[in-house]
Amino acid sequence: MPAWLENTVFYQIYPQTFRDSNGDGIGDLRGIIEKLPYLQELGVTGLWLSPCFESPFGDAGYDVADFYKVAPRYGTNDDLRALFAEAKRRGIRVMLDLVAGHTSNQCAWFRESQRHERNQYSDWYIWTDSVWTWFAPNLQVVVGGAERDANYVPNFFHFQPALNYGFAKPDPKMPWQQPVDAPGPQAVRAELKKIMAYWFDLGASGFRVDMAGSLVKNDPDGSATAALWREFRAWMDREYPDCALVSEWSQPQIAVPQGFHMDFLLPFAKPGYKALFRPDGDAVPIFDRSGRGNIRTFLDEFAPLYDATKGRGFIAIPSGNHDTVPRLGDGREARDVAVAMAFLLTMPGVPFIYYGDELGMRALDGLPSKEGGYGRTGCRTPMQWDASANAGFSAAPADQLYLPVDPSPTRPTVAAGLADPQSSLRATQELLALRKTHPALGASGEFRELYAEAGQWPVVYERTLGSERILVALNPTDTAREVRLPALPALESVRALAGEAAAFVSGADGWTVKLPPVSYAVVKAG
Helix, strand or coil, X not given: CCHHHHHCCEEEECHHHCCXXXXXXXXXXXXXXXXXXXXXXXXXXXXXXXXXXXXXXXXXXXXXXXXXXXXXXXXXXHHHHHHXXXXXXXXXXXXXXECCXXXXXXXXXXXXXXXXXXXXXXXXXXXXXXXXXXXXXXXCCECCCXXXXXXXXXXXXXXXXXXXXXXXXXXXXXXXXXXXXCHHHHHHHHHHHHHHXXXXXXXXXXXXXXXXXXXXXXXXXXXXXXXHHHHHHHHHXXXXXXXXXXXXXXXXXXXXXXXXXXXXXXXXXXXXXXXXXXXXXXECCCCCCCCCCCHHHHHHHHHHHHHHHCCCCEEEEECCCCCCCXXXXXXXXXXXXXXXXXXXXXXXXXEEEECCXXXXXXXXXXXXXXXXXXXXXXXXXXXXXXXXXXXXXXXXXXXXXXXXXXXXXXCXXXXXXXXXXXXXXXXXXXXXXXXXXXXXXXXXCEEEEEECCCCCCCEEEEEEECCEEEEEEEECCCCCEEEEECCCCCCCCEEEEEECXXXXXXXXXXXXXXXXXXXXXXXXXX
């Protein structure tokens, strides 16, 4: 396990909307380098870049045409190497996004694979035996999209043909379904290692693997896909032991024991995680001022995942990401966002902050789809740096921006947040500093609920590591809340670290936690 993961907080950057350094309306790598001082001051120690490789951008870069080349709109391979180096100088690791399961249909591999004549790439993708084979159980099929007499299986959009990692249980009635040990799937595996090694050698500290659980087809229990990742983890442990592998699987009880250093919780797979900050039908989020949110919805989902991964790897809990709407800041004021960050940054595992969530950035409704974003487009708008034109994102004319900037006069910005001691940005900065300073708040610190009842607030829990013991209390509701904790063992005194300084009160019958509306407290036991 790379030791640096213990105290890392990642910050996800969507390159095309973070900072435009050359005035073409699209964010780029030099723009990220320009803003590294801000990220260092904020206190994050890891970056995750959404795909930055050459692509026709039908799906915002998740349709890769060349895995070995930075997309020209973002810069060059040398620019990415410079980002690795400058970030490292500032104590920040950089993790890339690896689209392992598919490519663009413009990828040179696919252009060769679709040819009539057999060649080295013919079996790199999943092809049926005839153009008239229009259907395959549990798979999409793109009909008539190639020169060869066959149809291909895509992973998502029609222009994203699935790479062939084989079938765990090939259907004998469909001889085109190859086993995992066939030459084509094995060649794809070898190429994926080459891609990873190339970027590791240039300075990448890890990969977040897109759709990590979907590589091997007809793999109902995931065992063949898990075996693939165990192989990759063993290779990394030998060749790149200081690099990390993170899965977009949302099954940490599977992903971590099978080779990933950590796995994300995601709203499409984990209803308890989704319930934290986002409505689900008529149900309000857990972190909602009404007080109707039920913290057990999350904790009852989280507890078995935590038990299954403790000591083996980490759970990644993000504030949001490029696929998640609404944004954390939607419908919330600065205090609400600060309470949410207090939760995210004091939980075990490794937190991920989606760019702008520290400000309380809001999604824009009603935008037309951009590069396959569809309903997700509104959470991908430009980072809001200051009150200048285009919120400081770009010097391009507004109508040439990749996406429009939030036009609201109340939009939060970095400049305003840094100037306001009560901003969610300043709260996030303080919490990040605490996490870095106190080992008990790191990824491996023990987690124990002290008070977390259905429909009741505040929620109180403790984090411990060695002799250090830190208590956290959260009240996202719009009314003052208190709870008596008479059974707190060996708690003689507390020292306030963040939030409400007087929240923990000692009395003759034990300790009471008192929190005003929309507030939190982090204290260290004496």
